[in-house]
Amino acid sequence: MITANATAVKSTPVDVAVIGGGPAGSATALELARRGRDVLLFERTRFDGRRFGETLPPEINPLLRRLGAWDAFLACAPLESPGTISAWGSQVPDETHFVANRYGNGWHVDRNAFDAALCELAASEGVCVRAGTAVSSCRRDAGDGTWTMSTSNAEDRPVRARFVVDAGGRNGIRLGDFGGRIVDDTLVAVFLQFAHDGGSPCDLRTLVEAAEDGWWYCAPLPNGRTVAAFFVEPDFYVERGVGLGEQLRAAPLTCARVGRARLVGSDIVHVSSSIRKHVAGDGWAAAGDAAASYDPLSGYGITKALQNASAVADAIASGDLDAYASGVQRAFAAYVRQKRTYYAMECRWENAPFWRNRR
DSSP states (O other), rough: OOOGGOOOOOSSSSEEEEOOOOOHHHHHHHHHHHHHOEEEEEHHHHHHOOOOOOOEETTTTHHHHHOOOOTHHHHTOEEEEEEEEEEEEEOOOOEEEGGGOOOEEEEOOOOHHHHHHHHHHHHHOOEEEETTTOOEEEEEOTTTEEEEEEEEETTTTEEEEEEEOOTTTTOOOOOOOOOOOEEEEEEEEEEEEETTEEEEEETOEEEEETTTEEEEEEEEEETSSEEEEEOOOOOHHHHHHHHHHHHHHHHHHHEEEEHTTTEEEEEEEEEEEESSOEEEEETTOOOOOTEEEGGGGGGGHHHHHHHHHHHHHHHHHOOHHHHHHHHHHHHHHHHHHHHHHHHHOOOTTTSSSHHHHOO
């Protein structure tokens, strides 16, 4: 439960309004509250819908400890991930065991529980959290420079803030004339969830497997189910759809993981590698995927979100937003180079449209 201060909204401007209660938004709000700022956090959901990105790498562990979120994280009952399996560039899988990783093991999480825990931690340290409240508009007053936000709740009065952080995901919110993104790549992800009647997944490692028309991600969930996602070209999906049986048969490791499990849910998600044309400006900044979104292949989304949170809080405190924006841009450029190198490693279907378009 979000604490009682969730409903207390001041008539005077707050120092910072954070739009979005995912990992980037909650961690940013928490970091700012600890720096003595008066913070209001808007989250459009009540952490009860489908959220994606269930696997966390070992590098998340020191970030959670530094944030003071380790106990809250363990209370979510995450499932340990002892390593990864990657069939990429060869049908012979490459196995990585986290026993040798200096940060320990990775994790599989329930994203609703994980995101809610971070939001509750922020609320416990003084952040005013408005869950179930979407920001419908955000405009700047030319007189005093404050931002005025209207919400999806008709009975709410507008809220004012001296500074706004957009942490609303890949789509984010338009702030004045500073919208628009530079898109490097776009994928369609077909997310599937499977139930293992009478048992649970026996292999707790994350699996990535390349196929002719795209690639598969497969991992267990803390609730005993398995999630599998197939990433394809948008044009491929629109023109041909995805024959899941056919695509699974073309990915034998993923097919074996799923086995005879029962399909219990599916979602279609558009996933972009993109960066905001303007990451920060006078009186505002973007964080997490709202600033720059990465291909899920990187496995870096939540790690990046927590790193962004600390960086944007430091930038707001120091007033050096240009340095923050430059850091996001440099990190994205490095990521794009690494992504292209990794996709180029898969040469088995070099003439297939999916792989040819990523060279």
